[in-house]
Amino acid sequence: xxxxxxxxxxxxxxxxxxxxxxxxxxxxxxxxxxxxxxxxxxxxxxxxxxxxxxxxxxxxxxxxxxxxxxxxxxxxxxxxxxxxxxxxxxxxxxxxxxxxxxxxxxxxxxxxxxxxxxxxxxxxxxxxxxxxxxxxxxxxxxxxxxxxxxxxxxxxxxxxxxxxxxxxxxxxxxxxxxxxxxxxxxxxxxxxxxxxxxxxxxxxxxxxxxxxxxxxxxxxxxxxxxxxxxxxxxxxxxxxxxxxxxxxxxxxxxxxxxxxxxxxxxxxxxxx
DNA sequence: AAACGCGCCTGCGGGC
DNA sequence: TGCCCGCAGGCGCGTT
Numbered sequence: 386x387x388x389x390x391x392x393x394x395x396x397x398x399x400x401x402x403x404x405x406x407x408x409x410x411x412x413x414x415x416x417x418x419x420x421x422x423x424x425x426x427x428x429x430x431x432x433x434x435x436x437x438x439x440x441x442x443x444x445x446x447x448x449x450x451x452x453x454x455x456x457x458x459x460x461x462x463x464x465x466x467x468x469x470x471x472x473x474x475x476x477x478x479x480x481x482x483x484x485x486x487x488x489x490x491x492x493x494x495x496x497x498x499x500x501x502x503x504x505x506x507x508x509x510x511x512x513x514x515x516x517x518x519x520x521x522x523x524x525x526x527x528x529x530x531x532x533x534x535x536x537x538x539x540x541x542x543x544x545x546x547x548x549x550x551x552x553x554x555x556x557x558x559x560x561x562x563x564x565x566x567x568x569x570x571x572x573x574x575x576x577x578x579x580x581x582x583x584x585x586x587x588x589x590x591x592x593x594x595x596x597x598x599x600x601x602x603x604x605x606x607x608x609x610x611x612x613x614x615x616x617x618x619x620x621x622x623x624x625x626x627x628x629x630x631x632x633x634x635x636x637x638x639x640x641x642x643x644x645x646x647x648x649x650x651x652x653x654x655x656x657x
Numbered sequence: 658a659a660a661c662g663c664g665c666c667t668g669c670g671g672g673c
Numbered sequence: 674t675g676c677c678c679g680c681a682g683g684c685g686c687g688t689t
Binding site for chain 1: 659660661662663665666667668669
């Protein structure tokens with residue numbers, strides 16, 4: 386489900402939990418995408434949440450006992466604050482109860498999400514993080530970096546910007562939207578892009594993600610933020626899910642094709 | 658080593 | 674009405 390903007394909004398919404406004590410943890414399955422650690426409850430109960438950050442599409446919840454809860458929402462995961470009257474729902478896999486009597490509920494119908502624990506000193510060597518590329522909204526993601534990374538690459542530019550080793554957080558929606566903004570067709574090959582196009586692409590990715598964050602993310606079907614509210618960026622889509630709809634700029638119809646098994650949307654007139 | 662395709666899951670909408 | 678098919682915000686692994 387969520388790409389960088391959606392996970393970022395959830396991370397921002399969860400900041401109010403920092404300083405709160407976890408009093409009870411209930412896990413309702415042993416395995417989602419991977420095994421949830423044995424004794425997950427015991428390792429997280431009776432701790433204080435000291436920090437919550439996002440890295441790529443992962444959330445990291447730091448605890449006072451030097452344990453970090455890693456959460457990934459996969460395609461269909463949600464992480465929503467509930468009050469003590471909440472009744473467990475289908476596909477709830479984890480419920481964290483706080484001293485304030487708020488609950489944090491992880492729900493994931495498709496179970497592509499991840500719940501794991503690492504120790505504080507394992508972040509750098511963790512297989513989740515060690516090979517990840519830079520955050521797109523930082524200065525490390527710039528033209529020089531991208532040019533260097535793509536100069537010998539023979540794949541399509543769309544698959545490249547969705548590759549976490551090149552840049553994190555750009556999923557299927559924002560890849561199509563960013564390429565539209567940069568006026569680059571998704572099938573173009575990495576090593577064939579001009580300097581000007583790469584510069585435009587870097588700034589298009591940044592502004593697309595920033596604008597999506599401002600709009601509260603994109604809700605296609607089931608994305609909700611930590612307060613169970615939908616996002617609004619889907620109303621600003623230029624191409625995603627717009628097959629056969631008129632392009633806002635040139636009035637030609639938006640096209641769709643499949644790349645890497647994923648739907649890809651573009652305007653043959655506006656993008657070259 | 659890079660570059661694809663596939664599978665992991667459930668739910669939903671469309672076509673017959 | 675109901676069944677079957679295809680498709681859905683991700684990602685890692687196996688095969689070429």
